[in-house]
């Protein structure tokens with residue numbers, strides 16, 4: 001790492017749920033920031049935010065926003081990334097993109113530093129941050145893949161509303177108030193802002209995250225399936241996903257079933273493998289009711305794993321529970337870690 005070098009950074013979507021967290025983690029100084037440019041849509045332009053105690057005025061993001069920027073963090077939706085990320089690259093910036101716009105592009109590395117940090121070296125200007133539910137799962141799968149090989153993964157998710165942005169968090173809070181006041185709950189955003197029907201999320205569970213594809217899977221489920229194969233460099237890995245939204249504010253939970261390639265794995269060995277995995281904290285003791293929950297994992301950078309069990313019928317089958325903060329490791333922290341990896345490798 002060039003210790004004395006200071007970097008000019010831009011955050012596109014600075015006023016959003018993810019953007020605000022990116023600013024927070026940059027304040028922890030994983031590398032030195034010389035100058036920070038905070039960008040949003042026209043709506044929030046002129047708003048004042050702070051970085052490191054200094055007041056910064058938010059500006060509207062345009063193609064001219066990236067002069068002299070070294071690293072540009074994009075977190076303002078896929079359409080904005082499609083339009084402005086190539087402009088940022090043309091201006092000489094490296095883009096770390098939080099949206100789904102470039103994740104499956106074969107020229108764009110899709111990176112979770114604990115899993116495939118070396119892929120950053122192949123970048124051609126843009127590096128993609130995976131989907132939140134994928135990130136926490138692959139952190140847990142990595143040590144299992146390394147120790148025993150992986151044949152199959154089946155996951156069901158229990159996802160927080162913050163994954164759908166600040167407006168979805170507000171919707172859950174408003175509907176909760178409406179329900180408790182015996183008023184009709186108003187639903188405008190979930191399960192998917194872009195879809196025709198909306199259902200209340202308060203006191204409910206919605207088996208739809210993002211819109212459906214003609215296969216009958218949702219886009220969120222397809223992201224988990226396709227991104228996992230790409231990040232883990234295992235195109236033939238069998239992955240199936242069912243994604244469900246719950247009335248939880250922050251942190252996604254996942255029930256994961258895996259079948260290892262090695263059929264002779266003891267559950268204690270499996271637990272120790274997870275304990276030694278990078279970025280993982282195992283919280284697993286049924287005798288003391290110890291396991292991670294969304295509330296216990298919120299605002300933390302690690303991926304928490306509990307409820308580790310062998311399958312009764314399948315001798316290479318294991319079940320476990322994975323919880324992580326979708327705005328932290330699932331978005332902002334992983335994004336900042338990617339930038340830190342670029343800096344450490346002198347790639348910026």
Ligand SMILES: NC(=O)c1ccc[n+]([C@@H]2O[C@H](COP(=O)([O-])OP(=O)(O)OC[C@H]3O[C@@H](n4cnc5c(N)ncnc54)[C@H](OP(=O)(O)O)[C@@H]3O)[C@@H](O)[C@H]2O)c1
Nearest residue numbers: 013015016017018040041044075076077099163165166331
């Ligand atoms: N939340 C998660 O768990 C998560 C995880 C990974 C990735 N992501 C992705 O990150 C992106 C942002 O998510 P979020 O949860 O932070 O959403 P959010 O809370 O709704 O914030 C959206 C941000 O984008 C800005 N924006 C909207 N339209 C824009 C435009 N035309 N030009 C420039 N800026 C614009 C907004 O600015 P204004 O204040 O001006 O409206 C705001 O700063 C999405 O693409 C999402 O898919 C989210």
